Amino acid sequence: MLKGLLFDLDGVLTNSAKFHLTAWNNLAKELGITLTDAQLDSLRGISRMDSLNLILQYGGQEDKYSEAEKEKFAAEKNAKFVEQVETMTPKDILPGIPELLADAKKQNLKMVIASASKNAPKILTRLGIMDEFDGIVDPASLHHGKPDPEIYIKAQEIAGLKADEVISFEDAKAGVEAIKAAGQFAVGIGDKELLKEADYIVPTTADLKLSKIEAVFEEK
Ligand code: G6P
Ligand code: MG
Numbered sequence: 001m002l003k004g005l006l007f008d009l010d011g012v013l014t015n016s017a018k019f020h021l022t023a024w025n026n027l028a029k030e031l032g033i034t035l036t037d038a039q040l041d042s043l044r045g046i047s048r049m050d051s052l053n054l055i056l057q058y059g060g061q062e063d064k065y066s067e068a069e070k071e072k073f074a075a076e077k078n079a080k081f082v083e084q085v086e087t088m089t090p091k092d093i094l095p096g097i098p099e100l101l102a103d104a105k106k107q108n109l110k111m112v113i114a115s116a117s118k119n120a121p122k123i124l125t126r127l128g129i130m131d132e133f134d135g136i137v138d139p140a141s142l143h144h145g146k147p148d149p150e151i152y153i154k155a156q157e158i159a160g161l162k163a164d165e166v167i168s169f170e171d172a173k174a175g176v177e178a179i180k181a182a183g184q185f186a187v188g189i190g191d192k193e194l195l196k197e198a199d200y201i202v203p204t205t206a207d208l209k210l211s212k213i214e215a216v217f218e219e220k
Contacts, residue, residue, distance in 0.1 A: 004159040006179075
């Protein structure tokens, strides 16, 4: 029986994913690295340092910088990202999400955030939906990033639920892989081909309807 929903944040509840990708793309350019669209997209859901390392690897610069230099680049990128976050308002909640959260509340479902972002509390506060959730996984407590299932297992524990009692929402390939590795039901938001491992896929958040998803979940 469905008892809870676990949510990624960036690209699911709000479009902050685009701010992340723009900030990374700009940093890559400064480092003389041109990223393809697919390379840029592969950064979705990936932690801050893992994203930077991936960019350097794409550019063949994986051994070029010291840890201290890399920390500086990551801090620069984060400062640019936070500037964008400061402009966010409740209007930046993605279409379909308010209805989804309201439907979940009516059913008394537990709701937990499973975002790798250290900025998640700040973003949720800007959106005015911090109090909607029963908990947030602290990304500082994680040993492995998505696609490792750790974050979704932790979120499920915070909700106090079992893997077959939750539905988890993701826009990232690495995130869908993490959900499936945790043994949970995955809803993928975005490209059908990229997110094909998900149990239920919609092109955009506006297409999310809890009763429809739940019908497929109950069948599994
Ligand atoms: C989320 C985003 C990633 C981001 C990561 C870390 O998973 O999808 O794009 O790199 O969080 O975010 P942070 O705000 O801590 O740099
Ligand atoms: Mg995401």
